[in-house]
Amino acid sequence: MQIYTREQIEQVVGLDDTALGVIRDAFTALGRGEVVQPPILSMALEEANGEVDVKTAHIRGLKHFAIKVSPGFFNNPARGLPSLNGLMVVFSAETGVAEALLNDGGYLTAIRTALAGAVAAECLSRPDSKRVALIGAGEQAGLQLEALRLVRDIESVDVWARDKERAEHFARETEERLGLTVRSHDSLHAVCENADIIVTATPSRSPLLELSMLPAGVHVTAMGSDSPEKRELDSDVLTGCNHFVCDSRSQSEINGELKGLEEAPSFEVHELGALLAAGHRLREQANDEEDGQQFITVADLTGTGVQDTAIASLALARLTHQ
């Protein structure tokens, strides 16, 4: 079995159109019923303020499947270590033989998460979307922005973070790095006001966005909530938007935004893969297409095993020049 380091993996997989296509195809296969994706294995290690998740999926026809282990240990920063970690083991889908260990430290998870945001925006946001609001100013917020540029012609960015200095630093750094207009804001209302696309990428444990903050025609991708205690959207966003879409309904009910509802949803819950498989374009299929452009759409992304198997397969193919 071959081990690959984060550095090796970073050299071959990044935010590009091929990787975007791989994640889009993975969701489409999921929507077509061509994927076996068991529930997440999750274990808490309370005394270390830690948790570990294991995700996997098998995409029929693919030669490999990955088992991805994601530890999050939140006392690590005090020790000078990152909280998040991770690795993927890639197995032959024909023999079960372990072929490679991708010791990526969570890099591929960050990439496939950003690409899922792009796939959601490509499917749900207005095609002329130009202005992005980022809620959160961490690494994933930056990656979500970069991935969005693969699918929409982004011109300007507004950013809000709980830590104002962090938002300001993010704005300066991103403006310089990507050549976009980036402004930081003090209030959630202000950051959302003119957005075409809003991305929430925070570890928040209480809702940040309310329906009243959302301009007509906006698309929201909420990707921060991936465990039972996290939440970014007020229930009124779910009940009041025009279309609510998630990567996996069962995961959204446990780890994502659906768990915040006090009763079973009174609205239709779409899954991203099913929309892609059926070729649905929710805005275009409104009774009146102009109305569709005023729709508020919401995508809740919890992170799925099918993304892990897809991105690991791409990495392994490139690492071994298959």
Place this chain on the structure above:
Amino acid sequence: MQIYTREQIEQVVGLDDTALGVIRDAFTALGRGEVVQPPILSMALEEANGEVDVKTAHIRGLKHFAIKVSPGFFNNPARGLPSLNGLMVVFSAETGVAEALLNDGGYLTAIRTALAGAVAAECLSRPDSKRVALIGAGEQAGLQLEALRLVRDIESVDVWARDKERAEHFARETEERLGLTVRSHDSLHAVCENADIIVTATPSRSPLLELSMLPAGVHVTAMGSDSPEKRELDSDVLTGCNHFVCDSRSQSEINGELKGLEEAPSFEVHELGALLAAGHRLREQANDEEDGQQFITVADLTGTGVQDTAIASLALARLTHQ
């Protein structure tokens, strides 16, 4: 991260009293509520006649936890590959950092499974047990026998297997290797007739043992059934024995012998760890101890994550001379 090969691991971990103690302590910790053990992650890859299970557990106070991946791909023998495979990744329980990959090909699983059989027999069988009946003549049957010798003074062995030649070969080979009297039998009735301890170690999909085959005072360990389609014991063994014990009730209901019952058990379901933690000796605590020696006890072992973390921790400590 260090990778260790099967050969390296075989040199430091085997069936000995220390490893037995580690598995006994792991079950005791489980019984004391000192273990976090999430449900098994299980995925089927039907077109390859394959499946993969992921098990883990955290034992409070232990410096490491293991995530164990066990692929079983049953078309492999036709390709000249073993069906079963496996590896464990060992993580720090304080930081979540991956410290070692034990690329053991399932060796540690085989060892910890045999040791669980010994722990069950130590807890449940008559102390003067001398005669073992093995149902199944594969690698695990041999390991179960060897592990039993750590806890009981075994003098003779009877063996039955669906493949008669395999049973005869097993008998000759084991007699020579261990210096025990070993006889193969054609019928399940005959192989059980004089047994003090019966171990079933088969991949059977239909019950093999019936209550009428079991002599008074016998202890039965059924370790073959570890997935929804497998089963070794007729329901009358569960309902008719004096004490039914499993390694994990929730796993036994899904993967073990409890799933064979048509309705909720009318008898008390013991868990091995709880018995160990409470110091229960079921035979000695009968109303009349002589009656206790006539009890039929049954242990259903499906294989638990706590065993994996325990044996992986022992292996890593020995490999790194901690």
